[in-house]
Amino acid sequence: MAQTKKIPQRKCAACGEHRDKSELFRIVRTPEGEILVDDTGRKNGRGAYLCRSEACIARAAKTKALQRSLKVEIPEEIFDGLRSEI
Numbered sequence: 001m002a003q004t005k006k007i008p009q010r011k012c013a014a015c016g017e018h019r020d021k022s023e024l025f026r027i028v029r030t031p032e033g034e035i036l037v038d039d040t041g042r043k044n045g046r047g048a049y050l051c052r053s054e055a056c057i058a059r060a061a062k063t064k065a066l067q068r069s070l071k072v073e074i075p076e077e078i079f080d081g082l083r084s085e086i
Contacts, residue, residue, distance in 0.1 A: 007020050007021070007022075008020070008021040009021065010024055010049040011049065012024060012049055012050055012051045012056055013048045013049060013050055013060060013065040013066055013068075013069045014050055014051065014056040014057070014059040014060040014063070014065045014066075015051060015055075015056050015059065017051065019051065021041065021049075023051070023052060024049040024050060024051060024052065025037060025049065025050045025051075025052060025082055025085070026038040026041050026047050026048070026049055027047065027048050027049075027050065027066060027070065027074075027078065027082075028043045028044075028045040028046065028047045028048075028070075029045050029046045029047075029070040029071070029072050030043065030044060030045040031044060031045055033072065035070070035072065035074060035075065035078055037078070037081060037082065037085070046069075046070055046071070048065075048066055048069035048070055050066070050082065052085075052086055053086070054083065054086060057079055057082050057083055057086075060079070061074075061076075061079045066078075
């Protein structure tokens with residue numbers, strides 16, 4: 001009997017939908033307080049996930065969903081960087 005590999009699921013901070021981890025952006029607050037987009041998914045720090053869609057990025061900016069998840073103020077440059085990566 002062949003085993004199937006389990007695909008990790010994560011929840012989008014903006015819309016609340018569960019998706020495969022590979023379909024989401026990971027935004028991380030490092031222990032130094034820096035806010036980064038984590039392409040590897042392995043950086044140290046508190047992480048939050050967002051869908052790779054303009055609607056979720058706009059919703060996260062408007063409702064401050066990332067601020068609540070990461071417990072820090074998010075600069076607008078982070079949202080601009082996410083929009084450019086779509």
